[in-house]
Amino acid sequence: MGDETVKAQALQILGVFQVLPRLVVFDLDYTLWPFFCECRSKREMPSLYPHAKGILYALKDKGIDIAIASRSPTPDIAKTFIDKLSIKSVFIAQEIFSSWSHKTDHFQKIHSRTGVPFNSMLFFDDENRNIQAVTKMGVTSILVNDGVNLGALREGLTKFSENWNASEKNKQKWRTKFSKNPNTSGKDSQE
Numbered sequence: 624m625g626d627e628t629v630k631a632q633a634l635q636i637l638g639v640f641q642v643l644p645r646l647v648v649f650d651l652d653y654t655l656w657p658f659f660c661e662c663r664s665k666r667e668m669p670s671l672y673p674h675a676k677g678i679l680y681a682l683k684d685k686g687i688d689i690a691i692a693s694r695s696p697t698p699d700i701a702k703t704f705i706d707k708l709s710i711k712s713v714f715i716a717q718e719i720f721s722s723w724s725h726k727t728d729h730f731q732k733i734h735s736r737t738g739v740p741f742n743s744m745l746f747f748d749d750e751n752r753n754i755q756a757v758t759k760m761g762v763t764s765i766l767v768n769d770g771v772n773l774g775a776l777r778e779g780l781t782k783f784s785e786n787w788n789a790s791e792k793n794k795q796k797w798r799t800k801f802s803k804n805p806n807t808s809g810k811d812s813q814e
Contacts, residue, residue, distance in 0.1 A: 629677025630684070632773055637685050640780050642787045644745040644763070646737060647682055647779075648730070651693040651701055651719070653749040654767055660693075660700040669704040672770030679713050688737065690716035692729035692746070694753075725756035742790060745783045747771050 637643065652659045655675045663669065682689055691714055695701045698719040705711050716736045718729040726748070734741060741761035748754055754764040763786050765779040 626677045626680065629674045629773065630681045633678045633681030633776055634684065636773065636777050636780065637681060640784050642784050643685065643687060643780070644783050645743040646688045646690060646739040648690045648692050648733060648744055648746045649771065650748040650753065651691060651695060654747055654771055656704070657770060660695045660704065661697045663700060665700055665703045669708060671708060672772065674772040675770065676710065678771060678776055679710060683713055688715045688739070689713050690733050690737070691719060692726050692733065693719045694722050694726060695719050696721040726753045727756050727760060730757055730760055730762065742786070745779050747775060747779060
């Protein structure tokens with residue numbers, strides 16, 4: 624399946640959802656591409672998973688910002704590969720550095736740079752420990768086994784939509800509860 628076909632299908636999937644993330648964050652190794660950067664040479668020509676480029680372009684076309692969060696010990700190789708694959712312009716933030724934080728530092732930097740709240744982000748990664756840590760920050764996170772693909776995109780958007788709707792229902796419950804309580808000051812009922 625070519626990039627344009629995947630992009631068209633990804634745009635169709637995106638069109639189904641009323642609520643979309645403001646920012647989608649991807650890991651690199653075994654998420655966008657099928658290898659570890661540190662096991663490769665800058666001289667090589669890398670490749671992406673078959674659906675990755677089409678999904679990236681669909682998100683960009685839909686006006687959704689895209690970022691990278693990678694714990695690679697070889698950021699120079701990762702950045703060279705991003706250039707070689709002609710996808711550098713797709714990303715508004717690239718946090719590529721070695722870390723023991725399970726990507727929480729990466730997401731703090733992405734949030735500081737973009738201003739996008741964690742609950743407006745969707746994240747794809749191949750390591751469960753990263754998924755668990757970032758989910759605790761409020762980011763909707765999806766574990767991918769064989770790289771990002773259309774199925775993972777659909778799963779991510781579904782979970783994001785469910786999380787968003789649950790959050791909005793909770794906000795509405797609190798608004799209703801505090802607006803009916805006569806002992807609540809006006810300040811509290813507006814929060």
